Amino acid sequence: MANFSVNINGQIHSLDIDPTTPVLWILRDHLNLVGTKYGCGIASCGACTIHLDDKAMRACVLPISAIGNKQITTIEGLSEAGNHPVQQAWLEHDVPQCGYCQAGQIMTAAALLKDNPKPNEDDIDAAMNGNICRCGTYIRIKAAIKTAAEKM
């Protein structure tokens, strides 16, 4: 066990915890932030995507000990009123089917647009390829990213 002080969605949380614990389970089990999903546990599906500072990261393989002073942002903290342009575009295109992967898709898309505000098709494919949507909403996701890019 070790003590960690981490900034999550702008709030400082102090945790006395096994340092190998992945951020995913800290969010879900300890802080009741369940928007970040478990899908594979090996960084192969993207359902657990969060932002570490502004970079998209897979929380399922990211131990709490690796966070240091970096700031974690989860889907719950992406925007104050659920009105990030990516979230708005998702609603406009009615993207979700089951909805389980969508928080991860949104977090990856938001990080992409922060880094590259006007991505082309190949940029979108490259950035999003690690996020599986089992229902197959890929076409709407791409359309929503383009809409969000126009509005940002």
Place this chain on the structure above:
Amino acid sequence: MTLIKTSIGRRSFIKSTALAGGGMMLGFSWLASCKPSASELLTMPKEWFKINGYLKIGENGIVTIMSPNPEIGQNVKTSMPMIVAEELDIDWKNVMVEQAPLDTSIFKRQIAGGSQSIRQSWQSLRMAGATARHMLKEAAAKLWNVPVSEIDTEAGVLFHKKSGKSAGYGSMASAAAILEVPKEVKLKNVEDFTIIGTSRNNVDGRKIVTGQPLFGLDYRQEGMLIAMIVHPPAFGLKLKSYDETGIKSMPGIKDVFKIHVYNDDYIKEGLDTITFNDLVVIVGNTTWEVMNAKKVLKIDWEPITTTKETKSMWGNTIEVTTPAGLENSDLHSERMKSTAISSAKVVRKDGDPASAFKKAAHIIERHYNAPFLAHNTLEPMNFYANVTAENAELVGPVQTPEFMEKSVSARLGLPLEKVDIKMTRMGGGFGRRLYGHFLMEAALISQKMKSPIKLIYTREDDMTSGIYRPAYQATYRAALDENKNLIAFHVNTGGIMDSPLSANRFPAGAVKNYLAEEWEVPSNITIGAFRAPGSNFIAGAEQAFLDELAEEMGKDPIEMRLELLEKAKNKPVGEKNDYDPDRYSGVLKLIKEKSDWGNSAPGIHRGIAAYFCHNTYVAHVLDIVMVDKNPVIKKVTAAVDCGIVVNPIAATNLAEGGIIDGIGHSMYSAITLKDGVSQQNNFNTYRLIRHKEAPKEIEVHFVKNNIDPTGLGEPLNPPIVGALANSLYKATGKRYYSQPFMGEQKIIG
């Protein structure tokens, strides 16, 4: 206008105080604005008046509609309430939706499966809305002392033209709630629909994009422990012993024990499928702690012996043999080939196929196969359970709560009314959650722990515990005379341990000499329904074969199908044909028009396929372009006849998903077995379609008619496999018979 007899029960509680009385909530119309305007906010009522089991009306006119069926991503939580709202005649922006409780005395068929939710509940949902509307009209007629026939409604307002009187539904709700339920009610004319047929966004959309708790895995209660199971590493093995030394003292670990899921004398029914009945369970405080303990637990396994079991399959008692042994995919393939020759049973025979094949001028024979598939719902199997001596509370994702309530009641010895199953939104279903053994496991773990628990499967547990889409093979043969007319058709198909045959589907009925045979190979690999069961393989095989047949006959593949359908319409062979040739031709004609068939641009390679299953007719055209010698799917055009389209934006989404799902699995996915061990256990070894590989564009066209709606969850998948195989042939010059079509290295997209 249709007059129908009502069969709606009395409600038990008429009035209730709103829990969040006086508060505000966001309506569904809230979309993209940073700050919702006042008109987009709903004021919560202070009191609710329950008109029937499907709906309650607040004193301020806000309506809550219950969505009866499990939501797995097919969007019934929006489309089913839309049907109630239509007949109630209410403005959609004043509607709130709640997931209904499991209550078979009120709701019909609370199941997500078979693409049947809309089709089978269409009348009861309309009746619920129409009954409530009628009762509101009666209440107004009484108050205003006018005949009920003179009362009209529009978008939540009752009015009497002659006197000029009007009132909102909210002000009449308390009077309406105590009236007798009418014996018959009038339903709206399809032409008068104002909600059905218009696009309404997902009612959970905002919660999904902001990460609110919705799914079973998100559910928690105070004092809840986390449980995980360890199952045998191979099919054909079972638990021998385990050594919990060192595990129980690991941080956060509460207990390690064995559960025997179904009792040995229990007669299992169709949905009680379970692969491993003896499991080791680890219970602890948090997921990570339990995962760590799971990694170090020492377990000895032993081979199973061949067992015979009596099962009840939809009322029929059958004997099922589970053979011992550690099976391999190569062995499966050989066994299927030999069984197809040695043990095929004739399911349908028209004319004299044997003589027709004997005198044929040309015979074309082709073989098709597909592997086991795992459903891989992105939310793995999980369930919350709190079982006490008196009752069982179970919360989570299951497609068959109605069925599992009975199984749990029998296993725990609790009366049915003491078993309460609550439905959460599901992170995918695809048929996997029809089999609720994980719910039973959760119940037994909670019972043993005397504590609320949540059972979580890891991805590896989920992918390697069976209940797979069966592995299939099919042989198609066709006989042509010297003028290349089709004179006989033969299909022989089967799988492990299931046959994908639907013998009365097209082209049955269109060919004079027709033979359909099937067989099954026993195995200890468990199988289950997978989105469009059977059809998900046989449609692709059949449609690829018809493409080769058309080529052999020198005909355009659409014209060849239309000619056969014309025969099936004018002079059908046999009486059991289960499709409507006109509707089938209808989607082919629509796809021909919408895809501009026959006029594609240079470099575009097109494949066509059509199929009818789950009561819906579908045709696809798939366009491939070659980029650096690799096929890229440029566009898919779909024509669909599902009758009335309830919610076009969601229907199109589901169609797109079905197309991508069908392409993905037939191109990339497989479970293969070596010595009983699945060689794929997570998404680094099991390949699912990803962003890059999805078609660049999908265009969905619905046939416009006023036929009662059918479903869309499954019918889009099966024919896309055929369209893909036929398009790949045009693009590469090679026919594709074995799924997955693409090897590990080839990336499409």
